Amino acid sequence: MGRLLQRSQSLGSLLLIVPALILLVGFLLLPVLLIGLYSVYSTDPVTGLMRADFTTANYVRLITSPVYRRVLIRSLEIAATSTPIGLLLAYPVGYTIGFLVPRRRQTLLLLLVIVPFWTSYIVRTYGWIGFLQTGGFLDSIATLLLGRNVELGLLYTRVAVIIGFVHVYLPLLILPIYASTRAIDPHLLEASSDLGAPPWRTFIRVTLPLTMPGVVAGTTLFFIAVFGSFVTPQLLGGSSDVMIGNLIADQFGEAFNWPFGAALAIVITLVVLLGLLVFFRFARLEQLYG
């Protein structure tokens, strides 16, 4: 009887994950498999159309040409620079909303964090052009403050790309950090103080370790989002800021070489998966989540 009940329960929980399963298979697994399939196809040299055969040429080209390796490393570099900057900005925001603001006002502040997310990515990125371009808003402010003509020349540089990424994806960091601060029992902070820890020690010994799940989740989301982006470097970056996302977009667009674009996509997916595996092992998530 007990076993029967257990079985029907596990059957019930299986039913619950069916919608998610359909979604994942239909919109993630199948497309990825399709991309994997395309990556071993070749293109007709005359018509440029995709041919359903089997070739490793795309991968060979990718690995042997130093250009793609350089772009891949550059993408990792840009993601690795943007992430800590974003984290430094997002942590105080998530912490403040979660801990220092009364609960009933938190919703409004969260809304303010999320609302820009509903605005088109491209519009927000274009906004930065007006800010950063020569003679733009930042230059005007600097000129006004310093009393002489200043040209920062930020647009079409690495700095502009990083500013753009941090701005666009910041909510991805703020929200998980906020959520993890909400999960902390305020009595833990009182207990720490009670046992002799001043506020900054409590932060180091209790708050920070207990918000690590949020930091890890946010960092992961942010890093992956930056790594695969192609709009920001295209609009704000120079020719030396081309990222792997741009290359893929080009192959599927102007170059019209889907098989090679697919091979690029597969490679960066593998790089991201490998990175996640190492990161999660290092972060010991199961211990953090308890």
Place this chain on the structure above:
Amino acid sequence: MSGPVDVELRAVTKRFGDVVAVDRVSLVVPQGTFLTLLGPSGCGKTTTLRMIGGFEHPDSGEILIRGIPMGRTPPYRRPTSMVFQNYALFPHLTVAENIGYGLKERRMDRSTIDRRVREMLQLVALEGFENRYPRQLSGGQQQRVALARSLVIEPAVLLLDEPLGALDLKLRQQMQFELKRIQTEIGITFIYVTHDQEEAVTMSDYIAVMNRGRIEQLGTPEELYERPRTRFVADFLGTANVLPARVESADSHTAALRILGQRLTVSVSDLSPGQDVWVVLRPHWLQLTEPHDECALWSGQVRAKVYKGSTIHYRIAVDDTTDLQVETPNTAASPVYCSGDRVGIRVEARHIHVVTE
């Protein structure tokens, strides 16, 4: 209460918005006592405790610990430590790391910390649990870790906020004796908050009964039980029959009272004729006899009978609106009455306790 004082409250008041949570509370806690703040939820007992611990600060009045005014001193600079209701163990630290938390803040070296943690684990009978995480422990074990974590930093005063609330009855009773044993063994002051009167009576040297932000009465469990100062205290501590009475005549030592239609002279001072008062009668102060007993003060009808092993509890209807609770010893010699029986109720005048508020 005499000797060195650990904690003193002087007219401490705390408001939350319009609500006065603690209202001019004054209290002196001598060193080494087990004091319980007892009262219903919302009576201000937890707020009082949190102010002693430094988690809240009084709006007016003063708290002194070992003679030093605390002002707005934060918890981490007070010689107090708190055992929280939900234990508040650090989920990311092991049992040993939890207990050693305060020692590490005090910059002790590793070997000293290890030794002290081991001693504490022994005191609370949790040897071998060093490397477990709080979530791997039962409620009772977590409770003992919280206790050890607070005791290891050798506070002058240990504050306990309903620490046994989440445990089942059997474990709770066991932990009551355990807590009292530990308190006696290390001899520091315990201030304990609970709404459970049985818990308070079992462990405390002194009990402060709180109601609506004020201390109604402070005394030993015996004093509170035998001579409650107010109806509230009589009701809250143990079972009591509280009956309205009128003073018919009074002199300096005695007064004649009319209680449920009967006139009775009791030795009590400071009453004036015509005054409305209440009498407190504990159920075991009453005796049941035959209905026509000349010495019986009242007569009534048994409405309900509950067998309790060593005693029998009766509910006796004296008139249409008043029931009296009576507890009689269950011995071979004492008669047993049944529901519906007419009985007489005797009470000795010396047992009649008068309260005026």
